[in-house]
Amino acid sequence: MLDIKHTICPSCSVGCGLNIVSKDGAVVGTYPYKRHPINEGKNCLNGRNSILQFDNQIEEPSIVKNGELEGSDCETVLNLVKDQLASIDKSELAIICSGNSTNEELDKIKEFADGFGCEKIGFYGYNFPNFSADVASYDDIASANTILAIGDIYRENPLLARRIVISKENGACLVNLDDVEKSITSLNADEFIQFDGHLEDKIDAVKGNLDENSIIIANKICCKDDFALLESLSADTGAKLLPVFNAPNMKGAMNRLDSWDEGEIKNIIDDSKVLIVVKDNPLDYISEDDIKGKGFIVNISSENNRFAQLSDVILPGKSWAEKCGTFTNCEGLEQCFDISVECENDNISEMEIFNELA
Numbered sequence: 059m060l061d062i063k064h065t066i067c068p069s070c071s072v073g074c075g076l077n078i079v080s081k082d083g084a085v086v087g088t089y090p091y092k093r094h095p096i097n098e099g100k101n102c103l104n105g106r107n108s109i110l111q112f113d114n115q116i117e118e119p120s121i122v123k124n125g126e127l128e129g130s131d132c133e134t135v136l137n138l139v140k141d142q143l144a145s146i147d148k149s150e151l152a153i154i155c156s157g158n159s160t161n162e163e164l165d166k167i168k169e170f171a172d173g174f175g176c177e178k179i180g181f182y183g184y185n186f187p188n189f190s191a192d193v194a195s196y197d198d199i200a201s202a203n204t205i206l207a208i209g210d211i212y213r214e215n216p217l218l219a220r221r222i223v224i225s226k227e228n229g230a231c232l233v234n235l236d237d238v239e240k241s242i243t244s245l246n247a248d249e250f251i252q253f254d255g256h257l258e259d260k261i262d263a264v265k266g267n268l269d270e271n272s273i274i275i276a277n278k279i280c281c282k283d284d285f286a287l288l289e290s291l292s293a294d295t296g297a298k299l300l301p302v303f304n305a306p307n308m309k310g311a312m313n314r315l316d317s318w319d320e321g322e323i324k325n326i327i328d329d330s331k332v333l334i335v336v337k338d339n340p341l342d343y344i345s346e347d348d349i350k351g352k353g354f355i356v357n358i359s360s361e362n363n364r365f366a367q368l369s370d371v372i373l374p375g376k377s378w379a380e381k382c383g384t385f386t387n388c389e390g391l392e393q394c395f396d397i398s399v400e401c402e403n404d405n406i407s408e409m410e411i412f413n414e415l416a
Contacts, residue, residue, distance in 0.1 A: 059081070059082075060079055060080070060081050060086075061079070061080045061081070062077050062078070062079050062080075062089060063077065063078055063080075063396070063397075063398035063399070064076070064077055064078075064091055064395065064396070064398065065077075065078055065378065065379055065395045065396070065398040066306060066378075066385050066393050066395045067097075067101065067104075067105040067108060067306065068108050068158065068305075068306045068378045069102075069104035069105050069107075069108050069306070070104065070214065070215050070277075070302065070303065070304055070305070070306065071157070071302060071303035071304070071305060071306055071307070071308050071309060071387050071388040072096065072097075072215050072217055072218050072302065072387060072388065073096050073306070073385065073387030073388070073389075073391060073393055074091075074094065074096050074097035074100075074101060074102075074105055074217050075090070075091030075093075075094025075096065075097055076088055076090070076091060076101060076105055076108070077089040077090065077091050077398075078109070078379050078398040078399055080398075080399055083399075083400060085109050085112050085379070085399055087109070088101060088105065088106050088108070088109055096196065096217065096387075097217045100217060100220070101217075102215075102216035102217055103216070104214075104216070105217075109379075111360075111361070111377065112377070114361075114362045115360040115361070115362060115374070115377075116359075116360045116361070116362050116366060116372055116374045117360075117374065117403055117405075118130070118131070118374065118403065118404075118405070119131055119132050119134070119135040119371070119372060119373050119374065119405070120135070120366075120371065120372040121134075121135065121138070121370075121371055121372075122366070122367065122368075122369050122370055122371065122372065125367040125368075126367075127366065127367070127372065131404075132373065132404065132405070132406055135371045135372070135373055136373070136411070136414050136415065138371055139334075139356050139371060139373075139415060140415065142331075142332050142354045142356075143174070143332060143415065146331045146332055148174055148175030148176055148177075149177075149178075149329075150329075150330055150331040150332060151171075151174060151176045151178065151330060151331075151332050151333075151334070152176070152178040152179070152326045152327065152329070152330035152332070152333050152334070153167060153171055153176060153178065153179040153180075153333075153334045153335075153336065154180070154181060154182065154318075154323070154326075154333065154334070154335045154336065154338055154340065155167055155179065155180065155181040155311060155315055155336045155337075155338070156181050156182070156305060156308075156311065156336060156337045156338035157181065157303060157304075157305030157306060157307045157308030157309070157310065157311045157312075158305050158306065158307065158337035158338065158378070159307060159311070159336055159337050159408060160307060160310075160378075160381065160382075160383030160384055160385060161307065161310045161314075161383060161384045161385070161386060161392070162383045162384065162409065163336075163383065163407075163408040163409060164307075164310060164311055164314050164315065165314065166408065166409050166412050166413070167179070167336060167408070167412055168314060168315065169412075169416075170412040170415060170416050173416055174416075178326050178329075178330065179315060179316070180315045180316035180317065180318045180322075180326075181308075181311045181315055181316075181317060181318065181338070182317075182318055182319075182320075182323055182338065182340070182342075182343055183308070183311075183312065183317030183318065183319070184278075184279075184303070184304060184308075184343070185279045185280060185281050185282055185284070185285070185319055186279065186282075186285055186301055186303065186308075186312070186317060187282040187285055187286075187317050188312055188316065188317045189285070189289070189301075189312070191289070191299075193298070193299060193300050193301065193388070193389060193390060194273050194274075194275075194298035194299060194300040194389070195300075195389050196218070196221055196389055198273050198298050198300070199218075199221040199222060199225050199273055199275075199300075200221060200224060200225055200228070201225075201271070202225055202230050202271060202272055202273040202298075203229070203230055203231065203269075203271045203272065204230065204231045204233065204267050204268055204269070204271070204272040204273075204297075205222055205225060205226075205230055205231070205232050205233070205272070205273055205275065206233045206234075206235065206264055206267070206268060206272065206273070206274045206275070206297070207222070207232060207233070207234045207235070207243055207247070207275050207276075208234075208235050208236070208257070208274070208275070208276035208277070208278060208279065208288070209235075209236055209243070209276060209277040209278030210236060210238070210241040210242060210243045210244075210277070210278075211243050211275055211277055211302070212241070212242035212243040212246055213241060213242045213243065214277050214302075214304070215277060215302050218275070218302060219243070222275075223246075226246075226248075231248045231249070231267070232246065232247045232248050232249075233247060233248065233249045233250075233251070233264055233267055234247035234249070234250045234251070235251050235252075235253055235257065235260055235264065236250075236252060236253070236278070237252065237253055237254065237255070237280070238252070239252065251263055251264065255280060256280050256281065256283070256284055257279070257280070257284045257287050257288070258283075258284075258287060261287055261291055264291075265291060265294070265295060268291070268295035268296075268297040269295055269296055269297065270295075270296030270297070272295065272296075272297035272298070273297060273298045273299075273300060274288055274291065274292055274297050274298070274299045274300065275300045275302060276288060276299075276300070276301050276302065277301075277302040277303070277304070281319070282319060285301070300388065300389065301388060302388045303388055306378070306385045306387075307384075307385040307386055308388075309386040309387065309388055309390065310384070310385060310386035310392075313386065320343050320344055323340065323343070323344055323348075324344060324348050327344075327348065327349055327352050327353065328352060330352075330353050331353045331354065332353055332354045332356065333349075333352070333353050333354070333355050333356065334356040334358065335355065335356065335357050335358065335359070335365075335369075336358045336359070336375075336408060337358065337359050337375070337408075338359070339359075339361060339363060339365045340365060341363075341364055341365050341368075346364070346368065349365075349368060350368055354370050355368065355369040355370050355371075356369070356370065356371055356373070357369035357371070357372045357373070358372075358373045358374075358375050358408060358411060359372070359374065359375065360374035360375060360376075360377060360405075373405075373406075373411055374405045375405060375406070375407060375408050375411065376401055376405060376406075376407045376408075377399075379397075379398045379399040380397060380398075380399050380400070380401040380407075381397060381407055382394075382395060382396045382397050383395065
């Protein structure tokens, strides 16, 4: 018998509704949530492929020896972590979170860090800094006369790009800035400007196109200074700004924790004896040499990847489909979701893990 339950897509921060289809407890497919106001009955390939993460999961708590995972149990692994925490000063612990955790989980992790006295808690923001200013809404895309897109929105965020397509059909002009020679967005743009490295050299080239009826959408920046340039461009022209992130709850993380860049992450790892990484893969943005042998690594994730082999212990936690909570999408909308797949093992959630560690 098929079971269909609603959740929020974990592929990016747009916040599309997604139905998980399971049979006898096993995930077998996805189906668009027809009444969801953001994606309106459609899901992109990224969303449909989100269930592939179930194909290569770490199923049980593990101790890693010489790159090999040895199955264990939650109590044994938690006790190993507790022993490590008991042996260090509060300044020697670092916690790297991500936008893959729910708001409730991030609050619990922050509560644990505060209780321990750990000040080195944050997440890799993919060069987007913390910011609290109002952002544009998706409805602003429809009414824009000019859309400045930074990065490949059409490929990375197709359901947001769908709104750009509709706006273009209504007469809007699409200008694309990117550091690649060709992309899906550039091929669909009315004007494409390639930049090398940073945006600074190209801001003047697009400034004259923007006014209070324009919107700037960015899913990629090279450094935090580039984001400051976009904020200034928005302030100078009156154009609305909409940053789009690659994790479902990166905006929620940004509301709670420090956003770090690569250099800050490297320094934090160098200065720590115990590193707790929650639902993230640091090898996406730093090298093995930056992390290998630097400290005791606690990996809270079920992803079976190279970072798992470099860790010391692994607590799989639960996937987004196996838990309930809220994600905050890139326009600031907090969306609730329930459990859509029952967990078939004895793994405990991030909430339970940090309750135990506390």
